[in-house]
Amino acid sequence: MPKKTPSADTPFILSALAPATLCRATIDAVASVDTTLLADAGRKIDNKTKPAGSLGRLETLAVQMCLVQNRLDPAIGQKNLFVFAGDHGVTAEGVSAFPSEVTVQMVLNFLAGGAAINVLCRHYGIDMKVVDMGVAGAFEDHPDLVKKKVAPGTENLARQVAMSADALKTALENGMAVFLEAHARKPIDIVGMGEMGIGNTTPATAIICALTGISPAEATGRGTGVDDDGLKRKTAVIEQALKLHCPDSKNGFEVLRTLGGFEIAGMAGAILAAASKQTAVVLDGVISTAAGLAAFVICPSIKGFLIAGHRSVEPAQKAALSFIGLEPVLDLQMRLGEGTGAVMAMDAVAAACKIMTQMASFEGAGVSTASGTATA
Numbered sequence: 001m002p003k004k005t006p007s008a009d010t011p012f013i014l015s016a017l018a019p020a021t022l023c024r025a026t027i028d029a030v031a032s033v034d035t036t037l038l039a040d041a042g043r044k045i046d047n048k049t050k051p052a053g054s055l056g057r058l059e060t061l062a063v064q065m066c067l068v069q070n071r072l073d074p075a076i077g078q079k080n081l082f083v084f085a086g087d088h089g090v091t092a093e094g095v096s097a098f099p100s101e102v103t104v105q106m107v108l109n110f111l112a113g114g115a116a117i118n119v120l121c122r123h124y125g126i127d128m129k130v131v132d133m134g135v136a137g138a139f140e141d142h143p144d145l146v147k148k149k150v151a152p153g154t155e156n157l158a159r160q161v162a163m164s165a166d167a168l169k170t171a172l173e174n175g176m177a178v179f180l181e182a183h184a185r186k187p188i189d190i191v192g193m194g195e196m197g198i199g200n201t202t203p204a205t206a207i208i209c210a211l212t213g214i215s216p217a218e219a220t221g222r223g224t225g226v227d228d229d230g231l232k233r234k235t236a237v238i239e240q241a242l243k244l245h246c247p248d249s250k251n252g253f254e255v256l257r258t259l260g261g262f263e264i265a266g267m268a269g270a271i272l273a274a275a276s277k278q279t280a281v282v283l284d285g286v287i288s289t290a291a292g293l294a295a296f297v298i299c300p301s302i303k304g305f306l307i308a309g310h311r312s313v314e315p316a317q318k319a320a321l322s323f324i325g326l327e328p329v330l331d332l333q334m335r336l337g338e339g340t341g342a343v344m345a346m347d348a349v350a351a352a353c354k355i356m357t358q359m360a361s362f363e364g365a366g367v368s369t370a371s372g373t374a375t376a
């Protein structure tokens, strides 16, 4: 068994951080959604001119947004999507169908505006930024690039811890700062969590296995498209990593630190920061959901702010979502990442808010209710 380096093995303990540190202060500032308006929001959506429940998921999203914003007329103006990018030492084990250099190349593609997420963000009027959390390459300054690099890639989680406790703190705080700085410039009403990182379905799946107890054999998917041999290798790598590190399933920090991913920790930080500012967060595929799960285990009070954007074809995502207690808004058989599923669901959430505020009530439109009551 490979030896772990002692310095990299210092565990991460939140209470050891001074209360004023960004990491601790942000998590301490999270409060659950206020449910005072739950009954009124339910009555309001039921009084719209439609059979009860007929707008399905749009209705539950409308009610959720009333609680998130603590008002009966929720509105979404500012929509942001962050693509957190990072590289992974575990790619040395042959766990991806694509070479690592694709991470840098895709970041350049995002900055040139040519990726799927660029097209969708333009289509939906979403402000998109790319965050370099740990890409193995240097970038010129660019207005759409947020530079938050912790290190040029994680260590190989199959052989040693993915990152040190210091690096985890930096990654979490950098992710928090990404949200908080953008929110301070222009208050954000809804934020989507996208990512890019060759190899990152391996740490994401390992994190989900560690936190939910699902086995690597059940949880591991093909990511960018590994063949049968690749899938066996990837499953074995995840099994080896879990056996090597045995992170405490109740400690989301240790699971992130040992199995890691700088972009995954960055997303976890951004999710915690968004919840601390009562902002709705839309998760994307399996990697984004792994970050959401880790953030949820760290701070369960974030749950009411979370929305599962879409169902990824990766099996681990299902386990993570059911552990948190979330149902995806969409199922389009997507597995690209980047935030592509999240932004499509963000539009559904915005539409749900308009249903709550613009749709006529039975009384207002003079339409009879199911019981036949005539309304003026």
Ligand SMILES: O=C(O)c1ccc[n+]([C@@H]2O[C@H](COP(=O)([O-])O)[C@@H](O)[C@H]2O)c1
Pocket (backbone or CB within 6 Å): 095, 096, 097, 098, 195, 196, 197, 198, 199, 200, 201, 202, 222, 223, 224, 225, 226, 284, 285, 286, 287, 312, 313, 314, 334, 335, 336, 337, 338
């Ligand atoms: O979002 C998903 O569920 C998803 C599923 C499979 C692959 N991906 C994307 O593909 C990359 C990781 O795949 P892999 O095979 O390199 O681990 C990474 O850039 C992700 O954005 C994303």
Ligand SMILES: Cc1cc2nc[nH]c2cc1C
Pocket (backbone or CB within 6 Å): 098, 102, 106, 195, 196, 197, 224, 336, 337, 338
């Ligand atoms: C081309 C490509 C684009 C991606 N976008 C997100 N993950 C990706 C992985 C690959 C390989």
